[in-house]
Each structure stands twice: as C-alpha cells, then as structure tokens.
Amino acid sequence: MEILEQIAREAEENTQVPAYPRSVEKVIAAVMSSSDFWKIVDLSDEPLPLVAEILKLLNKRDLVVFEGDQILLTEAGAELASKAKIEPFASHVCPRCKGRGVVIDDLKEAYEKFLKIQEERPPAIHQFDQGYVTPENTFARVALADSRGDLRGKKVIVLGDDDLMSIALALSGLPEKVTILEIDERLVNFIKEVSDKYNLGIDARVHDLRQPLPEDVVGAYDTFFTDPPETVEAIKAFVGRGVATLKAERCAGYFGVTRRESSLDKWRRIQKVLLDMGLVITDLIHNFNEYVNWDYYEEMRGWQLTPVKKAPEDIWYRSTQFRVETVRGFKGFNEPIVGDIYNDAESSTT
Ligand SMILES: [Fe+2]
Structure with a gap:
C-alpha cells in the first residue's frame, strides 16, 4: 500500500x-x-x-x-x-519455559541461593550501560549452556558481568573454573565478597574491555558469556574478545542481541561479523533475555524520542540469545578499541 x-x-x-x-x-x-x-x-x-x-x-x-x-x-x-489486512499480534509462547526451551528445575537449590544473594547487588548505572536480566533469566542461561555441554568440566569466562552470571555459574557447581572481567569495581568487589562467603572460587578482576585482554586469559577457556552494547562495532569488539579467550575449535560463546536497538539490516551485518570471525550460529532464541527495568530510563536517548511520557511498567527490553561455536580458522579480536562504539542511529538506551 x-x-x-x-x-x-x-x-x-x-x-x-x-x-x-x-x-x-x-x-x-x-x-x-x-x-x-x-x-x-x-x-x-x-x-x-x-x-x-x-x-x-x-x-x-x-x-x-x-x-x-x-x-x-x-x-x-x-x-x-x-x-491492509493488518491484525493484532497472536502469541503462542510456551508459558512453562516462556519460549526459552529450557527450565531451571534441576538448578533449584543454586537458584534459591542466588535469589537471596542478588538482592544485595549494586544498582545498575548508566555510565556502564548496565541493564541486567531477571535472576530466572540468568539461570536459564546456565541451563541452556549446560544443555549444550558447555559447562561441565569446562573453563568459563564472563566478559562484563551486570547479570551476575559468574555467581550463577559457580553456584551451579558445574564449571571447573569461572573467571570474570568487569570494568565496574563495585560489581567486582561484590562478586569477590560473595565468592569468599560461599567458597565459590571465582576469579574476579577489574578490567576495561576496551583494552586488550590480560595475557593469561587469551586462548585459555572453553566457553564465554558476554552481553555487548548493540552496535556492530561493539559486537565485533566484545564477542571478538570472547573468541580470543577460547582454546580451540568447537568452543562456544553466549551473548544477547536485541531487536529494540537493531533493525534487521543491522542484524544482517552483525551476523556477517560473526561468520567472518569463524563462528557458526548454532542457536538463536527469540526474546530469551528480559531486562529488569532500570532506574535511569529518563537519562536514556529513548526517553527523548517517546511520543508520550510514561515510565515503563512491565519488562519491555528483551533480547535474542545467541550461541556461537568456533570452527577451523576462527579468529578473535584483541586490538585496543578506540572511539565511541556504544552509539548508532538505532541505539536508544545509551
Ligand atoms: Fe516450553
């Protein structure tokens, strides 16, 4: 029309x-x-x-x-x-797993502990673009990765840990080792305290991911988790860092990419960046990740753009969960990152 x-x-x-x-x-x-x-x-x-x-x-x-x-x-x-034959949306999402395809029943004990622990977490701050997902969501990622054989006996690294993935992973008792690199000292200190208190052995370090990785983490891990900002450059840089931590072919990475800040044209470029790094996209689960509404919404670009000014009440920011796996010829990205990689025309939460 x-x-x-x-x-x-x-x-x-x-x-x-x-x-x-x-x-x-x-x-x-x-x-x-x-x-x-x-x-x-x-x-x-x-x-x-x-x-x-x-x-x-x-x-x-x-x-x-x-x-x-x-x-x-x-x-x-x-x-x-x-x-134009336009009709309202119909939803047939499975209410039990919310369409994620995994449930966290077998991780219940660790999940209960996590629920208590995360109540004390430092609040999200705008400076680091720190929206985080629900506790159930964090554990659904653990369940997903375990279902794919990426945790048991594996060395796992988390690059940027707003979601406290490292605590969830360590509480599950599944990985052999859990390392996190995170820019926010408050979060690193919190994770260290929790790790000491519950004897989790998490290797938590303050690190700005715009800088190249510490040498000892390069080529040392089986599985990585990250949640990059939503520009093509940022995804190349952060997922690239994750890939650089991997030991070999057939290792896995997990991260979310949203439609809230990405057109399909941009998604296509993102997928090409992934393929060009020697990755295969093995899983892509729509709306797997749901972000808790953050306090700083009035500071974000999206708020200036809204035609009506009303605070979000329910969860609205969701992302698709990607799982990628390395094959022969894969290559990470560990160069310093310069310039603003957080913003493009489609971004709205920065
Ligand atoms: Fe289901």
Whole structure:
C-alpha cells in the first residue's frame, strides 16, 4: 500500500534507521494489541527510535492519537488496518519455559541461593550501560549452556558481568573454573565478597574491555558469556574478545542481541561479523533475555524520542540469545578499541 511505503520512507529519512512497509505494519499491529508505548516497542520488534518516529507520522496523518499516555488507533487508522489486512499480534509462547526451551528445575537449590544473594547487588548505572536480566533469566542461561555441554568440566569466562552470571555459574557447581572481567569495581568487589562467603572460587578482576585482554586469559577457556552494547562495532569488539579467550575449535560463546536497538539490516551485518570471525550460529532464541527495568530510563536517548511520557511498567527490553561455536580458522579480536562504539542511529538506551 502506498501510504505504508510513504511512512516507511519518511521514517527512514528522519531516523536513518532502515524502514520497510512491514515495519509500519508491525507498529500498527502492535497499537492494535496495546496502547502502551513500551509494549508497542516490545511487540513490534523494530528499533525504538523507528517505532517512535512511525507513531509520530501515523499521528500526523490522523491514523493514531495520543490520549494522555495512551496510544490509540483512530477510526481512519482502523480502516487502514482492515484494508491492509493488518491484525493484532497472536502469541503462542510456551508459558512453562516462556519460549526459552529450557527450565531451571534441576538448578533449584543454586537458584534459591542466588535469589537471596542478588538482592544485595549494586544498582545498575548508566555510565556502564548496565541493564541486567531477571535472576530466572540468568539461570536459564546456565541451563541452556549446560544443555549444550558447555559447562561441565569446562573453563568459563564472563566478559562484563551486570547479570551476575559468574555467581550463577559457580553456584551451579558445574564449571571447573569461572573467571570474570568487569570494568565496574563495585560489581567486582561484590562478586569477590560473595565468592569468599560461599567458597565459590571465582576469579574476579577489574578490567576495561576496551583494552586488550590480560595475557593469561587469551586462548585459555572453553566457553564465554558476554552481553555487548548493540552496535556492530561493539559486537565485533566484545564477542571478538570472547573468541580470543577460547582454546580451540568447537568452543562456544553466549551473548544477547536485541531487536529494540537493531533493525534487521543491522542484524544482517552483525551476523556477517560473526561468520567472518569463524563462528557458526548454532542457536538463536527469540526474546530469551528480559531486562529488569532500570532506574535511569529518563537519562536514556529513548526517553527523548517517546511520543508520550510514561515510565515503563512491565519488562519491555528483551533480547535474542545467541550461541556461537568456533570452527577451523576462527579468529578473535584483541586490538585496543578506540572511539565511541556504544552509539548508532538505532541505539536508544545509551
Ligand atoms: Fe516450553
């Protein structure tokens, strides 16, 4: 339809985020499913800056209205949806595992301990882009990695540990060794204290991942976890660091990539970076990761872009869980990182 194409073109011009008629369709479908801005971003699976712009353009054409903090389709909007055969989203996600494909029943004892421990964690701070996932989510990652044979008897490294993965891994008792490198001294101190108290033997070090890795961690691990910022450069740098810690072929890495800050065009470039590093994407699980709402949302770029000012109430920021595995010819990235790798046109939480 002409109008969907027009809106897509205009939205792309204004945001520099790739947009298609399908992007506009998804935003309309999301508005048909919810009046809440954050839920609309969540459901549409388009980058936040693009969703905000499309909503403004729909509003300009009287297809959508902003009433208080509600976003609603107008009669003309409903007519367009009907003509374009756009329908509200349907969900068939498994309620037991929330679509993750794993449950944490067998890790229950460690999980209960973790729940108590994480209550004392230092709060997320904007400076380090520290949104973190729910405790259940952290353990689901442990369950996933264990299901793939990446933990038992393995040396595991966590690069940046906002999620306290290192504590969850060590509490599970599965890995032979757990190391973390983290820029935030508060977190490292917290992890060290917990490690001492529960006798977990976590090797926790303060390290700025923009700098090359300490020599003794290069080529020394079987499995890595990281949660990189959402630019192609940052993913190359942080996943590249992870790959540089791996011993050999057929070692694994875990990280999340979101649709909230990435168009599919950007995803394609991200996937190419991964393939070019000699990695195979073995698993890609939609909305596996759900981030606890953080306190600094008013400081983030996304807040300036929202057409209605309403604090997020439910979890809206989710990411797809990637598992990659090295094959012959793989090559990590351990050069110093210079310049701003945290921001691009699609980012919204930095
Ligand atoms: Fe399930």
